[in-house]
Amino acid sequence: MNQAGSAATRKVADLSEAEARAELARLAKEIAQADDAYHRRDAPEISDADYDALKARNLAIEARFPALKRDDSPSEQVGAAPAEGFAKVTHAVRMLSLSNAFDDADIEEFDDRIRRYLGLGPEASLPCTAEPKIDGLSLSLRYEQGKLVQAATRGDGAVGENVTANARTIDDIPDTLNGAPDVLEVRGEVYMSHEDFEALNARQAEQGAKTFANPRNAAAGSLRQLDSSITKARPLRFFAYAWGEISEALADTQMKAIERLAAVGFQTNPLTVLCDGPEEMTAHYREIEQQRASLGYDIDGVVYKVNDLDLQRRLGFRSTTPRWAIAHKFPAELAWTRLEAIDIQVGRTGALSPVARLSPVTVGGVVVSNATLHNEDYIAGRDAKGNPIRDGKDIRIGDWVQVYRAGDVIPKVADVDLSKRPDAAAAYEFPKACPECGSEAIREEGDAVRRCTGGLICPAQAVEKLKHFVSRAAFDIEGLGSKQVEQFYRDGWIKEPADIFTLEERFGQGMQQLKNREGWGEKSAKNLFAAIEEKRRIPFGRLLFALGIRHVGEQASNLLARFYGTWDEFIEAMDGAKACEGPEWERLLGIDGVGEVMARSLVTSFAQAHERESIDRLVEHLTVEEAARPDTSDSPVAGKTVVFTGTLEKMTRAEAKARAEALGAKVSGSVSAKTDLVVAGPGAGSKAKKAEELCVEMIDEDGWLDLIGDA
Structure with missing residues (x-):
């Protein structure tokens, strides 16, 4: 592979800032499209495994480039919302992703990161389990007094679907257990073997029924049947590998x-082994990779978990995601195809994102017709600093291009075969005006992305902002999704978030106009207005995220x-910081966790008159709940602002911060008149000096440990 291909497939740690920013934009869009297709239209365009890989890749890039994290980032979501038709189950212990x-360097970084967090030297033993990462559907099984009482899918990590009747039909899932704790929530993966998958698809074809794209989709579709007799007829299997709520420790x-x-009584994967250190972990990874084709079921990597459960805690x-586990994914796959067109899509922040429309091609078992082109520099064959990529080869409509799926992610264009370039192919001219509203599209110095200047007059930006506002991690209004937002915006019913909460009032009783619209009836209209009414009370954090x-x-x-605790205190702070x-x-x-880029964006948004007025109009219709806080009734530092400085010798800085926040303290990175306590270790410098000047209480690490005690 030439320079461009190598650059496109290298590990996250080696991505340039421009490449990372463009990939995050593409990932956010792909995940949103996948959510809509799978959950709202019940017509998945990508496999569930590909969906999980998109989210995991997004998180890895954000960890490397925290300043680039988008305000519509999917990394704070786990899985997807429960589907309609199933009762909802709230997990006692959240089901997280990995x-x-x-590559090997990422595993070395994982090992090193854990050692730094725990304060372990390189010579200390740190065993990890290594097990195949099954490409299936996560399932949680709850047993009480040894009997299966409930089975639930992962859902969004907090709430899943109740599939108990279906789970009881799977042979690998026992109805009763021997010698188990009184309460045992077993977690694992439902999957389908290659042989059973082929037989199922053959039967489906004979009956004129829908066939499945891969075993993962077949397993997911089979488990999520409203009729358990259909599930019973499907050859599903189950591997157990984890646990949630338990009444006593397993080991x-x-x-x-x-x-x-x-x-x-559970099936566990016989290929699970103990490894001590990155070298042994990656050696086992290669052994599993060699066996991958002969296992008889799909895997997409190897999962490593710190073996000592005390260290996990x-x-x-x-x-x-847990800090003590990581999924080592299998490498990229490549294919060549024709670039038929380049489309420009306008996002919520006005970013103009080029998308390649391809002649359909199969890459890694998935038929692909779209891929990202990152930004105008990437199309032109250069990076953000003007240096050549792909040996300086630009990308033109009609080109024969190489696409790849790094870590099983939806493809990107990596290379161009100039020998097959049509004579008439012209260099691509990136638009200088927004294709949606015609406003000037400018590129600020230091930014790899060109953005529409139209703001809310740009329908693409306005609609995308409204879609974000009603998204799952934001207001999550039942019955008001992307499709409905587009319809209501087009009809002039909703132009800004506040309009959502005046819908019923503006239409009198609201019912007549809405129920006469295509796709709406009296019941659905009533349900929508009830759902809107339910969201007039909103947590502070959700409201802030929803503003986009x-x-x-x-x-x-x-x-x-x-x-800040309350919305009023936050607004007062934003007004005080607007200069x-x-x-x-x-x-x-x-x-701690707020940089200057984020702070300026935040303050600027609240300082702009039209945006502030829009926010104020919205808040008039809401009751903003005070931020949820941990139970700190026995905490001596609850509500206090704490600063750690110097070297901590008995715990790492990360542990100290996590402990302080768990006790209800606010951890700050700088000392001010509002600081309540400074914990100073050896080497404390300017922060300790400023604390003395401001007469802020200062203690050493031993004093801190004595203060918090067992709280």
């Missing part, structure tokens, strides 16, 4: 816990909500 690795290590699951979780402010994603929104100077600006920048 972060991804794509003290991951490996022994898996052995315990096998002992009480110390490492804890990020917002959607650039660089302020779901995690950052919840962080800000926890820090990007002064105490409130310094306080905002001092929040």
Whole structure:
């Protein structure tokens, strides 16, 4: 592969900022399209495994480039919302996804990151289990007193679908267990073997029924049947590999816990082994990769988990993934095809994103007709700094192009075969005007993306902002999804978020006009207005995320909500910081996890008159709930702003921060008049000096540990 292909398939750690920004934009769009196709139209365009890979790749890039995290980032979501037709089940312990690795260096980084977090040296032993990553559907099985009482899909990680009747038809899932804890929530993967998949598709074809694209889709479709007799007729299997809520510990290590699951009656994967260090982990990965074609079932990588369960507890979780586990995905696949056209799509922030329309080609078992072209520099054959990529070859309509799926992700264009370029192919001219509204599209210095300047007069931006507002992690209004937003915007019923909450009022009783629209009836109209009414009470963090402010994603929104506590305090702070100077600006920048790019975007949004007026109109219709806080009734630091500085010797900085936040403290990165406590270790410098000047209480690490005790 030439320079361009190598650049496009290299690990996340080696991506340039421009490449990362463009890929995040493409990933956000692909995931949104997949959600709509799968959950709203019940017509999946990609496999569930590809969907999971898209989200995992997105998270890996954001971890490497946190400043580039989009305000519509999908990384804070797990799986997908439960489908209609199934009762909902709230998981006692959330079912999370895994972060991804794509090469040996990522595994070394995973090992090193854990050692840094735990304060372990390179010589310390750190065993991990290594097991095949089954390409199936996640399932949670709850047993009480040894009897199966409930089975639920992962759903969005917090709420799944009740598929108990269907799960009981799977031979690998026992109805009763011997020697299990009184409460045991077993988690694993439902899958279908290659042989059974081929036989099922043959029967489906004979009966004139729909055939499945791959075993993963077949397993998912079979488990999620409203009629359990259909599931019973499908040859589903189950591997157990984890647990959720339990009344007593299964064991003290991951490996022994898996052995315990096998002992009480579950199928566990016999290829699970213990590895000590990245070298052994990657060696086992290669062994599994060699066996992949002969296993008889689909896998898409190897999962590593820290073996010691006490260390797992110390490492804890990020917002959607555990720190103590990672999925090592199998490598990219390549194909060549014709570039038929280049379309420009306009996103919520005005970004003009080029999309390749391809002659359909199969890549990694999936038929592909679209791929990202990143941005205008990538099309022209250069990076954001003007350096040549693909040996300087540009991309033109009519070209024969190479596409690839790194980590099983939807393809990107990697290379061009100049020997097959048509004589009439002309260099592509990237538009300088928005194709949606005609406004000037400008590219700011240092930005790889050209953006429409039309703002809310641009229908593409307005609609995308409204779609984001009603998305699952935002207001999540039942019955008001992407399709309905487009319809209501086109009809002039909704132009800004506040309009949603005046729909019924503006239409009198609202029912007549709506129920006469295509696809609507009296019942659906009533349901919509009831769903809107239900969302007039909204958590602070969700409201902030729903506003779609650039660089302020779901995690950052919840962080800000926890820090400021109430919407009124937050608004007062934004007003105080609007000049990007002064105490409130310094306080905002001092929040651990808030950088200057995010802070400026946030303050600017609230300082712009038309945007602020739109937000104020919205809030008039809402009751904004105070940010949820942990139970800190016994905490000596609840509500206090704490700064850690210098070297901590008995715990890592990450552990100290996590512990303080769990106790209800606000952790800041800088000292100000609003700081309550500074924990200073050896080497504390300017922060300790400023604390003395401001007469802020200062203690050492031992004092901090004595203060929090067992709280």
